[in-house]
Amino acid sequence: MVAAMSNSAAVTASTWITNFLERLPAPAGELEAVQWRGREALSRQPLPSRRQEDWRFTDLAPLTALAPVPSPSSAQVGWPAPATDVFRLWLDAPDDFLNGQSLPAGLSLLSSDEVQQALGHTLAACNCEQHWPVELNQASATRVLALRVSGAVAPTLELVSQAAEDGVMRPVRVLLLLEEKASLEVLQIQLGSGCSLSSLVMEAHLGRESKLRHGLLALGEGQACFLGHLAVEQEPRSQLESVWASHGWALSRFEPRVVQVDGEATTTLKALQLADGQQLVDTHSRVEFRGPEGQLDQLHKAIADDRGRSVFNGAVKVPRAAQRTNASQLSRNLLLSNQARIDTKPELEIVADDVRCAHGATVSRLQTDELFYLQSRGLSAAVAAGLLKRGFCEEVLRALPAAAAAWRPLQRMLGED
Amino acid sequence: MIRPEADTLLEIVDLQARVEDKPILKGVNLTIKAGEIHAVMGRNGSGKSTLSKVLAGHPAYTVTGGSVRYRGADLLDLEPEQRARLGLFLGFQYPVEIPGVSNLEFLRVSTNARRMEKGEEELDTFAFEDLVRERLQVVQMDPAFLERSVNEGFSGGEKKRNEILQMALLDPLVAILDETDSGLDIDALRIVAGGVNHLASPDNATLLITHYQRLLDVITPDYVHVMAGGRILRTGGKELALELEDRGYDWVDQELAVLEVA
Ligand SMILES: Nc1ncnc2c1ncn2[C@@H]1O[C@H](COP(=O)(O)OP(=O)(O)O)[C@@H](O)[C@H]1O
Ligand SMILES: [Mg+2]
Secondary structure, eight states: HHHHHHHHHHHHHHHHHHHHHHSSSSOSOOOOOOOOHHHHHHHHHHOOTTTTGGGGGGHHHHTTTTEEEOOOOOOOOSOOOOOOOOOEEEEEEOSSSSSOOOOOEEEEEEEEHHHHHHTEEEEEEETTTTTTTHHHHHHOOOOOEEEESSSBBBBBBEEEEEOSSEEEEEEEEEOOOOOOOEEEEEEEEEEESOEEEEEEEEEEEEEETTTEEEEEEEOOTOOOEEEEEEEEEEEEEEEEEEEEESSSSEEEEEEEEEEEEEEOEEEEEEEEEEEOOTOOEEEEEEEEOSSSSOOOEEEEEEEEEOOEEEEEEEEEEEEETTTTTTEEEEEEEEEEEEEEEEEEEEEEOHHHHHHOEEEEEEEOOHHHHHHHHHHHTTOOHHHHHHHHHHHHHHHHTTTSGGGGGGGOOHHHHHTTO | OTTTTTTTTEEEEEEEEEEETTEEEEEEEEEEEEEEEEEEEEESSHHHHHHHHHHTTOOOOEEEEEEEEEEEGGGSOOOOHHHHHHEEEESSSSSEEEEEEEEEHHHHHHHHHHHHHHOOOOOOHHHHHHHHHHHHHTOOOOHHHGGSEEEETTOOOHHHHHHHHHHHHOSSSSSEEEEETTTOOOOHHHHHHHHHHHOOOOOOOEEEEEEOOOHHHHHHOOOEEEETTTEEEEOHHHHHHHHHHHSSSHHHHHHHHHHHHH
């Protein structure tokens, strides 16, 4: 019986990928070769299954219920006007990304030769170039936003992708090369609704003493699914601060991976993920130190309500070469219903002996004493719970680039809009 | 101020309560009228905080007997937030820290909840800022505390001032202050006591829970109650507090022992 069931699941999965590949247009454009390779890989590689350790908690049923076809978009639904200090690019635009605009000082497009050379390099360095969600993106993305960053870029670069129509897939591919001492703030907005799939693969290479502030706001609705990979290579004395917030997707799987190639860099990661209804939100992060004196400060927060499910797996690798690494990882979770589930797991692999690595994980309910304190000041139980949830979220949300405020993340995440 | 004709605000009759399976309050009787200041004293563990939390409606405590009437209504029947909106205020012995929730926002929402109940209009952000700045002077508190998260990282004294600030904003009819004086240096004590005196009026009443005579040197109580073993063992005037200061609590323990044998 069990064998028969898993057999039929396997059949469905392989049919899904066959159908997906058949719906794709013929490979073309600057990423033609990458598309061929991605399709080739998908036709051989089975869909991730819960028998694999990395996918143990993550059922792909919401994804296989979709029949997505990559297509450019024709509309921007519900976008706020960009603020004055924001340079916005629409990643699903029917024409080219720039659409006549010129890039702000410090940003330039890579030539196609440079793209050929650099694309996939950081994915490989982070050991995720063959991950299934990456192959899915490579099989379908027809273009890449590839930018060189030199010096300090003044405006915030805002990259928006929206999948708002049933049956569409929006594969987004981004490549950023930060030269020595360059600095950039990027805000990525990923919106999904209806029966759609948003797929993101972003690579960033941070040269010595460069600085990247990165925010990702992934807001879904309904049956929409999100698959994302972020791969970052950091040279010594570079600084990465990446803040992401995810809410509302039927299925969201995000895999940020950071490699400090020679140590001595600073990595700050902050995340907030919310699951309610029957949603599943999953983050698998990995930070690897390949040299000494690297720093990591990671905070992962999650709220699971209703029958929602939150998964966090935080790998930190500190090999012998990474002496005097200072890493801390904290996972804080709020469980708001008896049927909700939270699985959180640090995965520390520490071989070096002279290191400081702290980690902690808490799963709790709203605290009775906090609720009572607010109620004793006249706030109803519901308003008190709302304030506490807001307080929990705000710690991460206020670390997003300032431009995120226009998208009203808190109101959307708490359903106040 | 004792006035026989004043309205009774709070009437506690034979109140019994337990936490989990442990009985703590074993028959408390206490009547508080408008204009009065009461002090409750007693050793650690005698049940003073439990009494205050039961009155405010903390869910950890179960009332197993007796009654509490607040301005004629059954207090124990009301949710904690309704009690607060109707003018019952508890200043916590250990004010709770709430990370991520702005103190200003919290004060505004709670003030408006009380105002609505009194039939007054809600204050918008600007009108509220004016009010809060005026009330800050009562406790001589730095406006910078408004921008922080509720009680987060406040020192003991700052938390207590924040409690009195809330009291000043909520304009309660019955204020229960649970050891608001402990952990305060003499200057902070004067400020807090000054705030309490400033807010006391013939229409409201205050119940001070304290260990120390020094608070009662600055706030003169009309009644002093001694609590032991979950009961009020004795009631007197302000001289009872001086007697406790003089003789200590040993005689209270002896009286309690006699009572518990009986
Ligand atoms: N939430 C609680 N859980 C367990 N025991 C409690 C709780 N609250 C109070 N108690 C117990 O009840 C008794 C009275 O405590 P409390 O009311 O705090 O006294 P006081 O304020 O007079 O020092 C003590 O023995 C205390 O340990
Ligand atoms: Mg106490």
